[in-house]
Amino acid sequence: MIGVKKIDFQDECVDKMISLSNTSKDGIVIKSPTGSGKTIILLKYIEAYFNNFDEDTVFVWFCPGAGDLEEQSKAEMEKHMKDRVAKDLDDTLRNGFDAGDTVFINWEKVNNANKKAMTESEHKNLIDQIAKAHRAGLKFVIIVDEEHAYNTSKSQAVINEFNSKLIIRVSATAKKNNKFEWIEIDERDVINAQLITKALYINEGVTAGHITNENELLLKLADEKRKAIRDEYKNIGVDINPLVLIQFPDKSKDLIESIEKILNDMGYSYENKALAKWMSDKSDKINLDEIKAKNGEQQFLLMKQAVATGWNCTRAKILVKLRENMSEDFQIQTIGRIRRMPESHFYNKELLDNCYLYTFDEDYKESVKAELFSAYSVKRIKLKDKCKVFSIQKENRDQDVAGLGDAEVFRRIKKFMTDKYHLTAPTKNKPMFEAGKYDVTDKIKYDVKTGKEVLTSGLLKETNTVVLTKDVKTHYDGLDFKQTTDMLKSELKTDYSTASRVLKKLFYGMKNGGKLLKLTTTEYYAFVINNRDLLKHDFREAMSQIVVDPSFKVAPKTSEFKIPEEDLFLYDDSIEDVNVLLSNAYEDYTTDCFIKGLRSKPERVFERYCEKTDRIEWVYKNGDKGAEYFSIVYYDGMMNQCLFYPDYIIKMKDNSVWIIETKGGESDSGSDENIDKYAEKKFNALKEYAKHHHINFGFVRNKNVDDEPKLFLNNTEYIEEMTDNWECIENFF
Structure with missing residues (x-):
């Protein structure tokens, strides 16, 4: 292949794939860490396959819908394999399949009935072109890129249409399957090849104490790190402008607007080209021209979680992962966006040879585990x-059978907590709650993880924790409060309004009325948010211990x-x-x-x-x-x-x-x-x-x-x- 650096683990993977290409199993599954160059591995395999096996083969390369990965992969093939034919779906619908073709297809164009990406006539035409290829004696080899995202019965039905002789499935989170041969690339080999950073620093610079605004803190820390990395590049004569990725949850309009304001106040705007935006909605894209260039002028990119898969920008060194609620998890696949070394080698500079994550998310998980x-x-x-x-x-x-009302829910929860924590009067109960591990204060507390991880999988393990506090702002913290109340309503087996009234009667306000605590507005918000897990546990236990009245049945x-x-x-x-x-x-x-x-x-x-x-x-x-x-x-x-x-x-x-x-x-x-x-x-x-x-x-x-x-x-x-x-x-x- 033209201009492709020789990397041992990639060539070893290709050799294994070639040796398994005539397997009696359904195909090959490859677990390939993000940044390992899986596109190059697959291109090398295609070249080796045509050199070793039948020329009457067509490769069909399926890519995820988000990130335009099929266009990137096709462009890579055209760059490195000039004597091979690379097509997209439109080419194939017009002209059909030919021996030696590699056809790049976006899954969304063939697999999304709701968006009607393909018309019925186009779908029929694709089936006709497949049948025509079979009649001409052509054989298909299927490549499923980011296979974890499309391992569904609907996707399999599309694949089945090709009646392929071999299926290659590739993902950073691939799972062993006895029907397929298995190849796994060790992340340490990718680090040793200097393709990805030596390590990931989590929340570097976050120290215990009081903060004003969590998002402002994370953005300012990220900006300080960005400036330090930029200056280090300049010191060694490298023209790279580091990029900060700011990732939002998928439902985050108000949050996006608040971040845009913080960044504008820091001097980064769409107008001065320092700020770019790429959301899942195609109409919501700003300043993306030349963003992948190593010296691109954009310094911050706002992006949604949905577009994280398959998108590569090697100058991205810092990720700020924002959240909309206290219980949100961080999906570790996103780390791949910042782990690539921009020039595929280390600089022997600690600042440049690592990447940086800033987030208040509580847990780090592999998203593939979330979808059964x-x-x-x-x-x-x-x-x-x-x-x-x-x-x-x-x-x-x-x-038609309704449960108990607010008053009875309140009475039963109050009795349970009074007995468990030996409560007496609302003005005297604070020490008893604190002895039971409750936090009774007017500040919201965050347990923020910090540390350094070499392997991405290390994120699933324990890291260090520092405690931050923040003053309550009812408008800003209202969403966390509402989501906690919504969680507790499920434990009380009631609706949101009843759960809200019960919480207020138990803990909020200065009037007595049988309360367990007399909390101010800020104390009440902090109490519910900080103690969400304890309240959930106690409400669940209370509900389970209440004796059912047989006459009510x-x-x-x-x-x-x-x-x-x-x-x-x-x-x-x-x-x-x-x-x-x-x-x-x-x-x-x-x-x-x-x-x-x-x-x-x-x-x-x-x-x-x-x-x-x-x-x-x-x-x-x-x-x-x-x-x-x-x-x-x-x-x-x-x-x-x-x-x-x-x-x-x-x-x-x-x-x-x-x-x-x-x-x-x-x-x-x-x-x-x-x-x-x-x-x-x-x-x-x-x-x-x-x-x-x-x-x-x-x-x-x-x-x-x-x-x-x-x-x-x-x-x-x-x-x-x-x-x-x-x-x-x-x-x-």
Whole structure:
């Protein structure tokens, strides 16, 4: 390839890809860190493929919709492979596919039914051109760039149209898949090749203390760092103007306007070309000409989260990640935007050989984990004929049944907190709340992470923390306050207005009225925002402990439940030694559905146990929400009807029926958040249902005995401790 630097790990990756190109598997998955030059790797592979294999091949290269990545990749090919033909989708719709082509396609043009990017005639024409290519004896190799973003059934349907001989999937967050060969590039090799920075500094210069405005602080720190980097480049005679990326959440109009004002006050505006803007809306782009030039005049770029994938500007050295609420997470893929070395080598200057992140986000996560259908595959399986005749009564909520009102919610929460924290009078309760780890002050507090990470994956680990405080500004902090109230309403099982009134009656104002604290407006805002997690925990615990008044209960509505004849299951392609569970109600139900994090250990142990028990006819794994699944009604502490979806329905060979709910065992106990506060209420509701319908029931938990997980069942009275009421499951099954 013309003018391409030889880099060992890239060439080794290409060699592995060539050696695997005739694989019997569906293709190759490559985990390639951002900044590793995956475009060059893929171009080198295309060149090597044509040199080693059939010339009657067409490469189809799918790129993400945001960032114009297909245009960038096509331009790279035209630059480095002048003797090869690079096409876009429009070229292909007009002229079809030819041997030796590489066609670059933006996913959004073929995969977005809502935006109608392709007309029906264009879509039909593409299918016709594919069929014409097959008739001419052409073979397709598919490249899926940033594959994590489009690992869906809709995307797979598009890929299937090509009937390709090989699929190459590439992403910085790729996941192992047993159907594909696996290649992983170590991020340390990319650092050693001097393609990406040595390390990432997080919130450098942030020190404990009082601040006026969090966004102004972050922007000023970023600007100081930008100026220092610019001066260092000048000192060594390098003409690079460092760029600060300011990333916003997707819903952020007011926030954008406030940042524009701060930057204008600092001397950076659209008018003087120091400020640029690139949002997901194509009409909302300002000063983007020559922004990728190493000496481009833009110094700050405002951008949305949605356009972060696939966009490269090597002079970007600093990222300011802004947030709109206290609980927002930072998606670590964005770090790739600032990790590239602008000239693909180190300068042996600490300031220039690293990159810098400024953010008040609380957690750093891989976004691919957030979307289950992106992280795992989906399969549709069919019900066995012998299970189709089974039916049972399910319970449904009665929409006309209302729970308790404000006054009763207030009374019950107040009693719980008074008992727990030994409260007396609102003027004397502050020390008791503080002893319970509550923060009672008129300042908002931030726990800000700081540190230095070499590997991007290190962001998922612990960093240092400094505490900052800020005066309350009700207009500015109103969104955080509202979002906290919205979160708490879910714990109270009520609406926003009721939750807001209950919070005020408990903590706000100078009049007594049975309050627990008498807080001023600023104290009240700070109390709710700072203590959001403690309030959530206490409200949840209070709701679970309230005894349900039997006289208030209304009989739930009922309907017939039949097991769905088809259902979708997530499965993990990376699981090895996959077995079919013959006891399951569905055909081809396999152990690769046992996804850790989605399927609990008791579920996995229980299903394996059922597979070995010859008394069982079949086992049905129930869904956890939805009208098509089996449900039972129970009452929460505010007398709202809630739906409970037991984990399993089991038909025994003697025709008896069991309904089973699995719970974490003693060996799985961890943080309080993992304990089901409503377990006893669900247990009693299931017990009552089983008695009424003359069937068997039980809660099942696992407990390690001699380092082996053993199952225990309880169908008498619920207790959390696994003592006398929990019997060995062999006594029942």
